[in-house]
Amino acid sequence: MTALHSTLPEWRELVAQAATMREAHLRDLVDADGRRFEHLHVEYADWLLDLSRQRITRDTLAALCALARAVGLAARVEAMFRGDPINVTEGRAVLHTALRSTFAGTVAVQHEVLAARQRIEAFVAAVRDGRERGATGKPLRQIVNIGIGGSDLGPLLVAEALRHEWSGGLTPHFVSNVDRTQLLDLTRALDPAETLFVVCSKTFTTQETQANAHAARAWITGALGAEAPGAHFVAVSTNAAAMDAFGLRPDRRFPMWDWVGGRYSVWSAVGLVAELAIGSDRFGEFLRGASEIDAHFLNTPFEQNLPVLMGLIGVWNRTFLGLPTLAVLPYEQRLARLPAYLQQLEMESNGKSVTLAGARVDYATAPVVWGEPGSNAQHSFFQMLHQGSATAALDFIAPLRGAWGGTEAQDLALQNCFAQLQAFAFGMTREEAETEMRTAGLPGPDVARLAPHRTYEGNRPSSLLLYPRTTARTLGQLLALYEHSVFVQGTVWGINSFDQFGVELGKKLASAITISGAHRPSGPGAAGIAALIDYVVKHR
Numbered sequence: 001m002t003a004l005h006s007t008l009p010e011w012r013e014l015v016a017q018a019a020t021m022r023e024a025h026l027r028d029l030v031d032a033d034g035r036r037f038e039h040l041h042v043e044y045a046d047w048l049l050d051l052s053r054q055r056i057t058r059d060t061l062a063a064l065c066a067l068a069r070a071v072g073l074a075a076r077v078e079a080m081f082r083g084d085p086i087n088v089t090e091g092r093a094v095l096h097t098a099l100r101s102t103f104a105g106t107v108a109v110q111h112e113v114l115a116a117r118q119r120i121e122a123f124v125a126a127v128r129d130g131r132e133r134g135a136t137g138k139p140l141r142q143i144v145n146i147g148i149g150g151s152d153l154g155p156l157l158v159a160e161a162l163r164h165e166w167s168g169g170l171t172p173h174f175v176s177n178v179d180r181t182q183l184l185d186l187t188r189a190l191d192p193a194e195t196l197f198v199v200c201s202k203t204f205t206t207q208e209t210q211a212n213a214h215a216a217r218a219w220i221t222g223a224l225g226a227e228a229p230g231a232h233f234v235a236v237s238t239n240a241a242a243m244d245a246f247g248l249r250p251d252r253r254f255p256m257w258d259w260v261g262g263r264y265s266v267w268s269a270v271g272l273v274a275e276l277a278i279g280s281d282r283f284g285e286f287l288r289g290a291s292e293i294d295a296h297f298l299n300t301p302f303e304q305n306l307p308v309l310m311g312l313i314g315v316w317n318r319t320f321l322g323l324p325t326l327a328v329l330p331y332e333q334r335l336a337r338l339p340a341y342l343q344q345l346e347m348e349s350n351g352k353s354v355t356l357a358g359a360r361v362d363y364a365t366a367p368v369v370w371g372e373p374g375s376n377a378q379h380s381f382f383q384m385l386h387q388g389s390a391t392a393a394l395d396f397i398a399p400l401r402g403a404w405g406g407t408e409a410q411d412l413a414l415q416n417c418f419a420q421l422q423a424f425a426f427g428m429t430r431e432e433a434e435t436e437m438r439t440a441g442l443p444g445p446d447v448a449r450l451a452p453h454r455t456y457e458g459n460r461p462s463s464l465l466l467y468p469r470t471t472a473r474t475l476g477q478l479l480a481l482y483e484h485s486v487f488v489q490g491t492v493w494g495i496n497s498f499d500q501f502g503v504e505l506g507k508k509l510a511s512a513i514t515i516s517g518a519h520r521p522s523g524p525g526a527a528g529i530a531a532l533i534d535y536v537v538k539h540r
């Protein structure tokens with residue numbers, strides 16, 4: 001279909017519904033349907049998705065599902081799982097689901113995935129039990145991942161989220177930023193003799209990763225001799241020639257494939273640093289958790305399908321209600337890096353303004369994604385979310401138990417989470433604020449003066465995801481839920497969620513500039529950039 005999806009009757013129906021819904025308050029919606037929770041929540045396995053505080057009715061959900069049908073979502077999902085080249089701008093299949101598939105043999109790449117898994121597991125076991133050692137014979141205990149974007153955010157999230165599942169005495173570390181601060185901090189603290197670097201880069205050309213990897217190699221060579229890097233470096237990449245040039249031993253290379261995008265790659269050897277920290281059994285549970293969601297996504301009617309509903313609500317809030325941002329609010333400290341991970345997943349995937357056919361869209365696509373864990377966030381930016389002039393869509397995510405299994409502290413977290421859900425949705429009217437102040441004994445003039453400041457409009461829409469506890473399995477499920485939700489949104493918007501040409505221009509211009517060398521910038525606005533370079537050279 002080449003016409004914009006906004007020309008579909010199902011789309012226009014949602015535009016009409018949104019016009020009504022913009023006038024509605026969640027208080028009215030609750031009054032109109034006393035069984036909103038029953039009608040607007042879905043359970044799958046151990047997961048609960050509560051949409052009852054979204055600005056929707058059952059009609060909205062039905063209309064969103066109708067739109068999903070009209071844009072051919074089911075066929076797109078099947079095409080993705082089958083390995084059709086749905087990444088049309090790069091002519092590639094999109095098969096991150098094959099990396100965790102428990103339905104072996106479904107796609108041609110499965111045997112390569114299995115062979116890679118076996119090599120990864122053998123290597124992980126050898127490092128963890130000390131058979132694989134550094135150049136001096138010391139066991140490798142400090143594992144430093146060097147990578148950026150998808151080659152950093154996924155393994156970082158998994159390693160941090162599953163800290164309570166670390167075993168084997170290995171500590172993961174992460175170096176991503178081009179400014180080298182992270183590497184310098186680490187090299188001051190770590191013993192090179194027990195440090196293993198994992199250079200993660202699908203292309204093996206990314207400037208930041210190359211610069212950090214070369215600096216790390218110089219550190220190892222300086223400390224342990226010219227032959228030492230062979231024992232202290234492994235790599236994950238598709239680029240054999242560049243790994244040759246770096247001097248990586250053939251048995252120290254793990255594959256990536258064109259059919260896995262960086263932001264979808266944590267399931268591959270890109271997850272190696274996390275797998276070294278938690279062990280292959282746990283990592284296998286992470287993969288199986290994701291695969292369970294894959295099966296659910298493939299086989300469940302839209303109305304009961306968690307990622308489909310999450311994606312459709314995302315479209316509703318962004319495109320039809322016009323909410324520009326999505327705040328991700330995990331009530332779980334272990335998920336502190338989830339907002340950063342989802343920023344890349346959602347914004348690099350769906351931050352596009354042209355359709356698959358190259359036509360400019362006339363509707364809003366990906367929101368700005370941001371967030372922090374609750375309850376910390378309550379004490380920083382929640383003020384603005386409650387009373388500021390912009391309205392954000394809110395994703396609350398909370399486990400029933402704390403990461404270590406306890407309930408006492410998690411009860412406090414859940415109390416806060418539920419209170420915030422209520423406050424955001426229903427607010428406090430001016431009359432309620434006045435009554436509260438009068439009851440507290442405030443004098444009449446103060447009540448009148450303070451009432452506008454103590455009123456909460458409410459009507460801030462939120463979703464809530466509840467799950468048992470943060471484990472390897474539930475983390476795999478959570479990430480797969482969001483991956484598929486992003487695909488659903490991209491499909492409704494008619495865009496390619498799997499390329500990222502938007503990041504190329506900056507990379508190209510950066511490679512054409514040197515601060516202290518001979519390259520002067522060229523192209524539009526070059527004089528202004530040249531003036532900045534001159535300023536740096538003169539003033540530092």
Ligand code: F6P
Pocket residue numbers: 148149150151200201202203204205206209262263348500503
């Ligand atoms: O600049 C964007 C990007 O290409 C991401 O899509 C990717 O995850 C990241 O850079 C790192 O790329 P690579 O793994 O090739 O180093």
